[in-house]
Amino acid sequence: MPRNGAGGSTLTPADTIKLEEKPFIQAPKPRGSGITVPIEQIAPCPRNLRGDDLWPDPEERDRMVASLKRKGLIQALVVVDVAEYVAHYPEDEEAFSPDHRYVVVAGHCRLDAAPDAGLTDLRVDVQNEHASDVDSIFLDENLNRQALTCFQEGEGYRRLRVNKGWSDKEIAEHYGFSKSKSRVTKRIAILPLVEVTAARESILSSERGSLTPDKAYTIISVVKDPQLVMPTYELMTARNLDAREAGRLLQLSTIEAEKTATPIPHPATSAESAPPASENKDEQTLTPGGEQQPGQGDGTDGGETTGSDRTDSADSGTDDEQGAKNESGGHDETSSKTGNPPKQQESRLTDMEKQQIAADARREQACKLLVQEYREPLVDGHVVRTAATTLAMVGSQTVRLAHKWLSEIESSSAQGYSSPTSYRDHVLAGQDGALMLQVAYAVALADDELRAQDRRRKPDFRVIRHWRYLIEAAKYEPSSWEQQYLR
Known part of the structure; x- marks a missing residue:
């Protein structure tokens, strides 16, 4: 076979070889001057991951308002028609009024600041082809600016997993952290903690010693119950335990409490049906979750240890430093109105x-x-x-x-x-x-x-x-x- 130069073949393919690539969704970019419409016709997107949390720093909004006053709207908002949007997300139809004609895809901050800047009309660029991809677009827009909390980020990943069928690996590769697939898995796993106030506030806090998303993932993987995450973390910190030890100790105390707990009589119930009170007030204490358990004298806490230098399990990565509604276990307002005793919080363990x-x-x-x-x-x-x-x-x-x-x-x-x-x-x-x-x-x-x-x-x-x-x-x-x- 004749060769061209050092080992090269003289044969060339007749047509250019094209590799099949997976479609890559990119955030929309303004394509032109657009059209000017009254601001009343533009609605924020109900699926915006940031929701009402558009301005983590109030000064940013003040700067945006000042800029719009000085120069007006330089870049048009990217929008889709309401009808096109509702065709893909019919569950959001009630979020729009009859006056709304467009839904914002990119430009929520500008839309929010425009009224305070005195703007009554805004320029929009209609790109209906992006109506089906708003979940991915919001992640693209905000991940680059690190404007999302770990919960907002996790909700975005969850939507892609459910609505588009993407695996955690595909999501990670799409957003440029293919070596950290665990980031996607962890962010989705801690989503139930949004409903647990103490855990949510600790994770979102930047104070030293607060609960991090990595530690939260490790703990919830052990205890399963979102309500036990903060008590487990507090036990880890106070007694220098790892997540497995603290979680096991807390679960055992909860199981023992369920075996010995006495139903609490409601004020509306008769005194005759109420169980007799214990003569020894020190016989029972409360677990961190608020349930009753036997006192220290019965030996149920025999599994506790101290004096070891504990670290989190290997599931905790270093790349991530920073669902269903959970039962609160509190007083049931409906039950109190009907005179029925409140339901006692039950363990989520089978x-x-x-x-x-x-x-x-x-x-x-x-x-x-x-x-x-x-x-x-x-x-x-x-x-x-x-x-x-x-x-x-x-x-x-x-x-x-x-x-x-x-x-x-x-x-x-x-x-x-x-x-x-x-x-x-x-x-x-x-x-x-x-x-x-x-x-x-x-x-x-x-x-x-x-x-x-x-x-x-x-x-x-x-x-x-x-x-x-x-x-x-x-x-x-x-x-x-x-x-x-x-x-």
């Missing part, structure tokens, strides 16, 4: 989830007992070397759980180290082979236990083997949920 959480706590106690009863083994150089390699490669979450068990053993050397990784490094650098084997044993149990607590997958052979070992070595009694896999 019976199966409650059973799994209780089983997790009992397995951890069994593991801790095995670590505590560990006897000094026959130290073999080859075994010690294998144990050292295992300790060096294991994950930080596994090390934290193993350190927790070890630090609760009397006279354990782990008590002198607040950082789990520092203790692991101390053991690896030492010459005590028996200690290294004990720590490696605790780490092996912790690794299997964390795998058993992972709800994202069904129990595999490794989990079932772990359960059987605890049954044999620690006399662990499996729950009915575990028994179906042990048959």
Whole structure:
């Protein structure tokens, strides 16, 4: 075959090869001078992600008003016809009055500031071809200016996921952060917290120590119930726990409270039907969620630990530093008017989830007992070397759980180290082979236990083997949920 130059072929394709590309939605740009219409004919878009939060800084609005007074409207608003918009979003039809002819796609801030600048007519550029893509356009317009809160951003992603069927990866690639697909997933996952005032205000606050979107995602992935996110975060902060430990402790206290809670009599109910009051006022306390639980004397808080240097789980990324309505659990106004007692806030956990959480706590106690009863083994150089390699490669979450068990053993050397990784490094650098084997044993149990607590997958052979070992070595009694896999 004849060649042209150094290895090049002289053959060329007859036609230009065109690669098939996925349509890329871009924010509309003004195409001309447009037309001038009365401001009464222009309506803001009901799907605008920023809603009434157009001006995070009031001074920005003052500057916009001053600019419109001096120079008028330099750039036309991009709009679509109301009829075209309603054809795509019929649920928004009631948002428009008979006077409205156009819906803003780009230019909400200018529309809002125009009346205060004395403008009665505005120039608009009608681009009806963008009527079906307003959700994507709002994200394009505002992400570049970082004008959206994490909740507004998450709502935009949710709409694209639901209305256009885009995956989280496709959304991330479209908006230029393809290496951070988790950003989309996390923003959507924390959307239920919009209805939880304390959590929402903490996330939107810029104060040091407030709840971040990453931490909120980690916590809600553990506790599931949006109402438990802030109590869990406060427990993490106060007791230096990670999200898994704090969430488990709070869920266990909630489950115990449900078992022992006494219905609160409503003033309208008769005194005869009311349950007898407890003689000991200190017998019951309130959980952070407002439910009753037994007092400290019954030992239900035995799972709490302190003194460990905790961090969030690996699900928390560094790229994101910054639903359905939730039950408030408060007084039901409708019930009070009809004389019926208010409904007590119920846990969002299913019976199966409650059973799994209780089983997790009992397995951890069994593991801790095995670590505590560990006897000094026959130290073999080859075994010690294998144990050292295992300790060096294991994950930080596994090390934290193993350190927790070890630090609760009397006279354990782990008590002198607040950082789990520092203790692991101390053991690896030492010459005590028996200690290294004990720590490696605790780490092996912790690794299997964390795998058993992972709800994202069904129990595999490794989990079932772990359960059987605890049954044999620690006399662990499996729950009915575990028994179906042990048959």
